[in-house]
Amino acid sequence: MASVMKCRHLNKNQLGGVIFGCTNNTKSECVTKKLFGLPALHFSYVRNIEPGLPLFLFNYSERKLYGIYEAVSSGKMYIDSYGWTSDGSERTRYPAQVQIRVRLECQALSETLFKPIIVDNYYTQNHFLFELDHVQASKLISKLTSLAFAPSVYTPQNPPKLSPVKQRFPLSIQRKESQAPEQPYFADDFPNSDDPFGTLGKSDDPLCLNGDNLLMEPSLANKNAEPQEKDFIHMKLKELAQHRQYSAAAITGQSEEVTYMGDVDLEHETYENGMSTLGNWNSESPCHSLDSYTTIAQLCQEMEELKAFKQEQTRKIGTLEKKLAEAELEIHRLRNVCMRFESVPETSMTIGAASGNETPVEFPDLSELIFLLGGYDGVSWSSALHSFSPVNDVLKSLKPMSSIRSYASVARLDKELYVFGGGDGSLLYDTVESYNPVNNQWTLRPSLKRKKGHLASATIHGKIFAVGGGNGAECFSDVEMFDSDVGRWISTRSMLQKRFALAAVELNGALYAVGGYDGIDYLMSAERFDPREHSWSRIGSMSTRRGCHSLVAMNEKLYAVGGFDGVEMVPSVEIYEPRVGAWMSGEPMKQSRGYSAAVVLKESIYVIGGLVANEVLLDTIEHYKEGEGWEITQSRSVGKKSFASAIVLHKD
Structure with a gap:
């Protein structure tokens, strides 16, 4: 009998964050490759991940929660088909994947500190559901932010680019025709020891399976996964404000606990004489300089690149949906062909006659x-x-x-x-x-x-x-x-x-x-x-x-x-x-x-x-x-x- 997937069934608007898993052996690979993954059954909610969504990494070897990360891609199947495997000889067991970046480096939370925040997600003593609502995600962010390391220079990161597959044509055709279509890029997955979700299953099918091993709609069908531009910029500006406060504290030698600035009203910020006044910032602050304009310009540029990236993904979604429809039709017709061929009398000859094995x-x-x-x-x-x-x-x-x-x-x-x-x-x-x-x-x-x-x-x-x-x-x-x-x-x-x-x-x-x-x-x-x-x-x-x-x-x-x-x-x-x-x-x-x-x-x-x-x-x-x-x-x-x-x- 197929295992039953335990999840909260939060829709896209309700989903405030997602926890992914790792071990001591795989944490470095997750962070280095900037990719998180879960078993295929978790794709029912991983597919709802959009760029900018807060993410966390649970190391179940030491029972600690790391963060704060955020998604830079939508949740997809098989971004890396051979991740978290010893030699790449078999396909990953964790195909529900998302590409990530570090939003803020913080000290890890022990389970005694984060369990009270997500206690409603625990369905056994040691196992919990990985979907977070907005309240839970906000509390985890606040808790981790209070343990943040002093930030270095903040460098916005661009969304990933796809590498084209090159074809080799005669020379004059190269001048007249474009290159072959791009193919998806790759990433990875984790090991199955001490699985905290109890749902590990191995799948070689690039389509997601539900608990009854029935095909689910692929992630690429999420045409409406585009983040709202206004909300995304709002979130980035909050992050900027947060980093500025940390820098001010570090420069002035303040030792008091830094709190999460999730309540700063950035929509009502004012600009006077070309200078920004965010919240109750002191104009005397060493961080209060024209450097903020450079960072905001970088954020705007990043947003434009993200929009272009999403447009390209939407185009690819349409192409892949068409291919999926063609594949389903072909499977149906091939069944009929096989049935017809099996009915032919066995007057065949053998190629590859048995020799050895x-x-x-x-x-x-x-x-x-x-x-x-x-x-x-x-x-x-x-x-x-x-x-x-x-x-x-x-x-x-x-x-x-x-x-x-x-x-x-x-x-x-x-x-x-x-x-x-x-x-x-x-x-x-x-x-x-x-x-x-x-x-x-x-x-x-x-x-x-x-x-x-x-x-x-x-x-x-x-x-x-x-x-x-x-x-x-x-x-x-x-x-x-x-x-x-x-x-x-x-x-x-x-x-x-x-x-x-x-x-x-x-x-x-x-x-x-x-x-x-x-x-x-x-x-x-x-x-x-x-x-x-x-x-x-x-x-x-x-x-x-x-x-x-x-x-x-x-x-x-x-x-x-x-x-x-x-x-x-x-x-x-x-x-x-x-x-x-x-x-x-x-x-x-x-x-x-x-x-x-x-x-x-x-x-x-x-x-x-x-x-x-x-x-x-x-x-x-x-x-x-x-x-x-x-x-x-x-x-x-x-x-x-x-x-x-x-x-x-x-x-x-």
């Missing part, structure tokens, strides 16, 4: 599968390997690659998949690894001669040719060849032109390299490599400039599909017939797209995912068959995907 992975006929590697789904870069059955719209996970890999290239050699080059969104690789579908295992192979991404490849007569690409600073015309008998990559005849984000394919024992970017412009040109003559020769040019496009061979013809023409993604298709030696226009796709993964399966072309523009990813698949034209397939199993690689393995 390996678990068999069952699939339909291997010749009906498309293998998808790596890529980007709009949120994260991937190291995943999946098999996709377009007939059943079923995606199955296989053993992932050894590293995240996108804008790489893939080829088949000796019944294995070889993937090489690419990167993780910021770093490029020269590494190569191969996948054996029989035992579901990856093997590291000899590395390329240099790091590169956005390259192309094809296999000819038992040798893999890695063609073109670039390193972000320059474009390559290089060609490297891998011969498994030699066991390393060998430089071979370079192309006639530098080509970055090109496409390549094998047809009738020859290698074709088409389009790309040469560092100055996108290309219409194409060239052909004949291994018998060991030389490249030009063939007819396309009518459209293309980079980031796909190239496949079907029915003795080449199909150049979609891509970027230097201005925008295009849906156009051009067809090359080697016997004629010229390109002709084909039927365009239904949707403009580039950075797609394309394969030929059973005399049909499948173009999977891609980008319409930067930050606009596609989750559709287009299918083409001669005589039938293009058709969009509403696949719900693959989802959004770009910068991925794809290949088909046929039965021998």
Whole structure:
């Protein structure tokens, strides 16, 4: 039975403060990282935390209460997914989190001093509820303030900034399109020994669960969590007055107890002759100077930054709510797909047959599968390997690659998949690894001669040719060849032109390299490599400039599909017939797209995912068959995907 969450159920207006927990082992991490956290069940009230709300930290190793802290973010789930863990190998047990700052450093209160203030919150001798109403929070602040350390120079702190996730595009696309969407930043959680709330539970779900393990509305749905600007500034000015009084006391050598100035009427303060008179301050006070104007200006600037931060968070909330709705719809449809697939008779073959401790992975006929590697789904870069059955719209996970890999290239050699080059969104690789579908295992192979991404490849007569690409600073015309008998990559005849984000394919024992970017412009040109003559020769040019496009061979013809023409993604298709030696226009796709993964399966072309523009990813698949034209397939199993690689393995 799920544990029942004990809480006061205070609404946002009633909530005056929140107590978080720590131990001697985790207190330093909480304060250093400026992040507090509680178990997921506490999110019912942590979600009501707004910037500026007073917070306190209870160290249950020594039974003392520390403060005074305040929130600088709204309460959220999984700000840091791996906090308060020994090595980050498992997700945090305390995902209901808030970022904090120190409002005032005070001596800790022993339990005998703070227990009378929150006695109504105790439900056992040693356990108490962490929600505080305004009266309790005010009394705790007053008590702690009386034990405050002499303050140093007060420095307002700015709200946290989000770091953008960088994507690597061809150079001209970088000039025309913005970077990828920002992702949430991270923080942490605490250990579970001597849990004072008795509600510890481990959850890997980024959504909050209630006591019955039912989904609760996520914190990002709190659209109305904006603090009132007037109240926030009022609170900051009170804090300023409080700090000024401490400074005056310290300078004049006063030793009497300092009391909390929560009753100072700052809304009726007056300004005479350019000087501020707060409460009953003495104009002779050493603290009474023009420095206060500088601090107030800093506070105003901080408020503006906070408003901008909240506006950005509101925008992200809208985006995440939309994604949540899409995810719920996808889950519903996937259930239907699974039910339909389970009803299919078991006439399947096994990939990854049991060897040692390996678990068999069952699939339909291997010749009906498309293998998808790596890529980007709009949120994260991937190291995943999946098999996709377009007939059943079923995606199955296989053993992932050894590293995240996108804008790489893939080829088949000796019944294995070889993937090489690419990167993780910021770093490029020269590494190569191969996948054996029989035992579901990856093997590291000899590395390329240099790091590169956005390259192309094809296999000819038992040798893999890695063609073109670039390193972000320059474009390559290089060609490297891998011969498994030699066991390393060998430089071979370079192309006639530098080509970055090109496409390549094998047809009738020859290698074709088409389009790309040469560092100055996108290309219409194409060239052909004949291994018998060991030389490249030009063939007819396309009518459209293309980079980031796909190239496949079907029915003795080449199909150049979609891509970027230097201005925008295009849906156009051009067809090359080697016997004629010229390109002709084909039927365009239904949707403009580039950075797609394309394969030929059973005399049909499948173009999977891609980008319409930067930050606009596609989750559709287009299918083409001669005589039938293009058709969009509403696949719900693959989802959004770009910068991925794809290949088909046929039965021998």
